[in-house]
Amino acid sequence: MRMLPSSFQLSGNRLSLDPHDPDFVQNPYAAYAELHRVSPAFFWEQYGHWCFAGFDAVSALLRDRRFGRQILHVATREELGLPGPNPALANFDAVERHSLLELEPPGHTKLRKLINKAFVSRNVERLRPQIEALANRLIDGFAPGKPVELLERYATPIPLVTICGMLGVPVEAGPQLVAWSHAMCRMYVLDPSNDDARNADAAAGEFSAFLREHIVERRQNPADDLLSALIAAEQDGDTLTLDELISTIVLLLNAGHEATVHQIGNAVKTIVESGRDPAVLFADDKASAATVEECLRHDAPLHMFTRYALEDLTFDLEGHPVALKKGDTIGLMLGAANRDPRRFDEPGRFDPARDKNDNVSFGAGIHFCVGAPLARLELQVALPVLFERLPGLQVTEALRYADVYHFHGLERVPVTAG
Incomplete structure (x- = not known):
């Protein structure tokens, strides 16, 4: 086993660990293994809240309705001792306010029902031919025998072009959408800087203005796309407001490519380092599906998801009770x-043939990732096409993960066809 990160200190169930510690960024799994051995429920001092690393606990808590993504629907800021909204994040907060990811029922229920129809597996499966054509077209654009950086040239365009096409958003705006998305996602790491906050708020404002113009145009000229469908959709007599539409489209565009980009890069690293034959891993649809699930389990793109306790409660973890007060945050350690x-025999071993390769990478419960069927399809197409078209694919430099925990993705993936 690799050495623990230098900042790792565990005293009972109190953990001190800098999430920016380079050793942790590059290999969080050594720390996770020690936590599983000693204390799978722990108070992470840098984050200031309890975290849970065990598969059963995380799976149960994701489904436990005593926890939620919102808290101000059951308590006031004054009651919880929370500061008022930050005026410098007015644009960012406006987008977050109506995000499907942040809502609880009944608001969440309305949005989820309107969006679900587009993302069920049978509808998503129809996209397979065009995703496969896109993957091949991207590889056709690689210069023969020359190194190529996969994140920029392959992993990013596949989910971005796909979700833009579904929504009816101009693909030409893709680079700008990615820049806005990256800026906004910096707000989800520990202690974002003032510059990060300014950039995120500016990105949210510009993103919203872009979508507002596009929504006005779509209202006047509906098309066969998800945005037009959401504008026209009605649920129990309600339609989406302009603010709800903007928040929903921002979420679908951001979530529709960020995690998939990371997962394609992580999967390439996993497969290359495993030494396994890609022709066997992707021999048919069944093998491809199993390989993708094992990649999702083995090196997930998102390592923590948080919830608020909606009431005073005690969560019992194998006879070790954890007392929580209403408003307390908990961290659910998906990667751990x-x-x-x-749950898994030899969990550090990459083995698509293992009996259990289920995972919590897409969450669970009412906030289970609405785009999971699309992400799985993109992975099941992008990875086989890549390894078939570039036999003997080799990574040309040491791969490094970006310092953006709790996201978990590589900075670059430069490769040659070998």
């Missing part, structure tokens, strides 16, 4: 849960 030795 996927490596739980009590």
Whole structure:
């Protein structure tokens, strides 16, 4: 086992660990293994809240309706001792306010029902031919025998072009959408800087203005796309407001490419380092699906998801009660849960043939990722096409993960066809 990160200090169930520690960024799994061994429920001092690393606990808490993504619907800021809204994040907060990811029922229920129809597996499967054509077209654009950086040239365009096409948003705006998305996602890391906050708020404002113009145009000229469908959709007599539409489209565009880009890069690294034959891993649709699920388990793109306790409660973890007060945050360690030795034999081993390769990478419960069927399809197409078209694919430099925990993705993936 690799050495623990230098900042790792565990005393009972109190953890001190700098999430920016380079050793942790590059290999969080050594720390997770020690936590599984000693204390799968722990108070992470840098974050200031309890975290849960066990597969069963994470899976249960994702489904536990005593926890939610919102808290101000059941308590006031004054009651919880929370500061008022930051005026410098007015644009960012406006987008977050109506985000499907942040809502609880009944608001969440309305939005989810309107969006679900587009993302069910049978509808998503119809996109397979065009995703496959896109993947091949991207590889056709690689210069023969020359190194190529996969994140920029392959992993990013596949989910971005796909979700833009579904929504009816101009693909030509893709680079700008990615820049806005990256800026906004910096707000989800620990202690974002003032510059990060300014950039995120500016990105949210510009993103919203872009979409507002596009929504006005679509209202006047509906098309066969998801945006037009959402504008026209009605649920129990309600339609989406302009603010709800903007928040929903921002979420679908951001979530529709960020995690998939990371997962394609992580999967390429996993497969290359495993030494396994890609022709076997992707021999048919069944093998491809199993390989993708194992990649999702083995090196997930999102490692923590948070919830608020909606009431005073005690969560019992194998006879060790954790007392929580209403408004307390908990961290659900998705990447750690996927490596739980009590759930998976030799959890650090990449093995698509293992009996259990289920994972919590897409969450669970009412906030299970609405785009999971699309992400799985993109992975099941992008990875086989890549390894078939570039036999003997080799990584040309040491791969490094970006310092953006709790996201978990590589900075670059430069490769040659070998």
